Each structure stands twice: as C-alpha cells, then as structure tokens.
Amino acid sequence: MKSIKQFLAENDNLVHATMQKVASHVQRQQGDWFLNTVLIDQHDVPFKYKRKRRYQSLKGARVDMIYYADKENIAGVDFECMKVVKIALS
Numbered sequence: 001m002k003s004i005k006q007f008l009a010e011n012d013n014l015v016h017a018t019m020q021k022v023a024s025h026v027q028r029q030q031g032d033w034f035l036n037t038v039l040i041d042q043h044d045v046p047f048k049y050k051r052k053r054r055y056q057s058l059k060g061a062r063v064d065m066i067y068y069a070d071k072e073n074i075a076g077v078d079f080e081c082m083k084v085v086k087i088a089l090s
Contacts, residue, residue, distance in 0.1 A: 011068070018064045019090050025058040038063075038084070048072075049084035062090040 017040075024039040034054055038047045047067060066086040071078045 013068045014066055014085065015068065016064075016066050019062050020065060022058040022061050022063055027054060038087075045080050045082055047082040047084050047087075049087060058089075064088050064090050 021041040022038055023041050024037075026037045027034050029035075030050075033050045033052065035050050036048065036055065038049075038058060040047060047065065064087070065084055067082045067084045070081055070083045072081050073079075
C-alpha cells in the first residue's frame with residue numbers, strides 16, 4: 001500500500017484528515033462489493049467507499065482518511081459526496 005505522502009503527491013485534489021469522529025456507518029451489498037457510507041461529525045456530506053467484504057462498524061470511532069470531493073447523480077439531481085481513497089482507525 002502506498003504511503004500517505006505518495007497519495008498526496010500524486011494528486012492535488014486529495015485531502016488528508018486525521019482523528020475524525022464517525023457519527024454513522026452504513027454498509028450495503030451491491031453485487032460482490034459492500035458499499036460503505038460514513039458520516040463524520042461536523043460535516044454535511046457523506047463519505048463513501050467500497051470493500052470486497054463486510055467491515056466492522058466504525059460508529060463512534062476515530063478515523064484517518066484520504067479523500068476527494070465528488071458529485072453523485074441520483075434521479076437527475078447532483079449531490080455532493082466525498083470518495084474515500086484510504087480509511088484507517090486512528
């Protein structure tokens with residue numbers, strides 16, 4: 001796995017956030033993947049990522065993340081979301 005410095009050096013749009021408190025964590029299966037949506041305290045947008053298998057609940061935990069801003073089109077309406085590149089418990 002790449003180091004944090006390598007991720008940030010490759011793309012200027014990436015943001016590194018540490019010690020973020022998870023308010024909500026939802027997992028749902030879509031085909032072979034588990035889609036995860038995490039809400040972070042004091043942020044209004046969802047943070048999304050996917051994994052090949054179920055993950056432990058992150059609700060109430062502190063996490064470090066590397067993410068970038070993105071838009072998701074649902075029923076013709078654009079919604080802002082954050083795409084998580086890397087997430088780990090703090």
